Amino acid sequence: MSALDGRLFVGVDVGGSSVKAVVTDDARNVLSQVQLPTDASDANALLTSAATAVDRVLDDVGDAKTVAGIGIGVPGQVDPATGVVRMAMNLNIGDEGVPIGTSIADRFEVDTTVENDVRAAAVGAFEALQPRTPDLHTLVYLSIGTGVSAGVVVGGELFRGRDGLAGEIGHVVVDEDGPECACGLRGCLEAVVAGPALRAMWPSVDGKHARDLYRAAAAGDATAAAAAHRLTVRLTETVQWLAIAYGADLLVMGGGVGSLGEPLLSPIRDRLSAFADRSELAGRMVPPDRVVAMPTGHPTGAIGAAVLARERLGDGRAGSKGGQEARTAATGSDGGGST
Ligand SMILES: [Zn+2]
Numbered sequence: 260m261s262a263l264d265g266r267l268f269v270g271v272d273v274g275g276s277s278v279k280a281v282v283t284d285d286a287r288n289v290l291s292q293v294q295l296p297t298d299a300s301d302a303n304a305l306l307t308s309a310a311t312a313v314d315r316v317l318d319d320v321g322d323a324k325t326v327a328g329i330g331i332g333v334p335g336q337v338d339p340a341t342g343v344v345r346m347a348m349n350l351n352i353g354d355e356g357v358p359i360g361t362s363i364a365d366r367f368e369v370d371t372t373v374e375n376d377v378r379a380a381a382v383g384a385f386e387a388l389q390p391r392t393p394d395l396h397t398l399v400y401l402s403i404g405t406g407v408s409a410g411v412v413v414g415g416e417l418f419r420g421r422d423g424l425a426g427e428i429g430h431v432v433v434d435e436d437g438p439e440c441a442c443g444l445r446g447c448l449e450a451v452v453a454g455p456a457l458r459a460m461w462p463s464v465d466g467k468h469a470r471d472l473y474r475a476a477a478a479g480d481a482t483a484a485a486a487a488h489r490l491t492v493r494l495t496e497t498v499q500w501l502a503i504a505y506g507a508d509l510l511v512m513g514g515g516v517g518s519l520g521e522p523l524l525s526p527i528r529d530r531l532s533a534f535a536d537r538s539e540l541a542g543r544m545v546p547p548d549r550v551v552a553m554p555t556g557h558p559t560g561a562i563g564a565a566v567l568a569r570e571r572l573g574d575g576r577a578g579s580k581g582g583q584e585a586r587t588a589a590t591g592s593d594g595g596g597s598t
Contacts, residue, residue: 266327269316269369270383270565272376272558273297273309273333273359275349275405280312281561282320283569287386291319292558299350302357309359310366329363329371330568332379332560334406337423342373348441349405372571375423376560377402377514381410382417383563384511384553389415392509399426399507400559401497404514407449411505417567428497429453452493453516460486469515473522491526498527502545510545513553524552 265285272279274297281292293315298304313329335347342360344352364371374382381400389395400410409426411418418425429449430442437446438456450456461472461483472490475483502510512524528547535542553559 265325267320267322267325268565268568269313269326269329270379270558270561270563270568271309271312271329271331271363272379272560272564273305273331273350274376274560275299275334278308278312279558279561280316281558281565282316282326283562283565285569287566287569289558289562291316292561293319294558297350302352305350305352305357306359306362309363313363313367326367326369328568328572329367329369330379330564330566330571331359331363331371331373332376332564333359333373334376337373337375339373339423342371344373370568370572372564372568374417374564374567375408375410377408377426378410378417378419378423379563379567380513380560381412381426381511381563382566383559383561384509384513385412385415386562386566387553387557387559388509388511388551395508397505397507398509398511399501399505400511400513401501401517402514403453403494403512403517405454407453407497409501413505426501428501433493448493448497452490452497457516460490469523470519473519477522487526491530494523495527495530498531498550499545502549508549510550511553512551513557513559518553518555518557520552520555524550 268283270281270283276297277294278297279294282290284290293312295308295312298308309331333344333347334349335344335352337344343356343358345354345356360371360373377400380402381398384400385398396414398412402408407429409428411426430440430444430447432444432446433448434446434451438450439445440447440450457468461468461475463471472483472487476487498510501507528550531545531547531550535547
């Protein structure tokens, strides 16, 4: 028995267009989930969006008093010690920062932890895939959407690196003559394979540029096929760098583009298979069947945030260590009721 038996955990994934929230029980089952549009017009509107998602998802389960912890995944540079997020361009948050951790902790009077959204999603992917991957030790999560970023989980532990920036690969310059990036450089990886680059590659009436690009390529459009191939080459290279650098058991793609599934995944695996056919070493380093994608709509980030909230309170996976900076996040007075 643990002090957390019977308690609930809320995970929130604050994105540029939507806020997703889940409630999980102490056995890690998802009891409820909601998705609301994000209002990022200013800091207060953003905090209200996050709080409303928590309210709604708790309405579904009925008994907010049994909530032991809230975890929040949010884009940008997160200080887990203070729960402040900075430099989240798609949320209009600059260097002045927004104290999302203390805001939520004070409002709900529940222990609250904050992590970068992609790092939280890496934890969520590990949580989702571990039961069917018995030898899973090291997982690298590659998020491709508006931007590109990665998160790394080693032995069940989130690997944060200096300033929590381990995996922040979207601003590696891969083509100095490439398009301008929002960060001020030219030809960053994310400027070449995500966001505006995808918009430039193929039109879409509903903003699903990558999906429509792959559909057109499959339908035989030569221009689309050429663009999709360039994307495949760049993404395969990214997958190889990450999988080999971390010795990953699984390389998991996610995000709005990364979770497109087979249209995106198959050409990458085909390319890796071709490398494996030519080189036994290449095949061992990145086995094509070890590159997978989270399904569209899976609340990976919100689930990961709930896992981080639970781990912070000492109910982590085997091998989890307490007392790390990542677990000393913004804390409200714990009015969570009886156990
Ligand atoms: Zn950049």
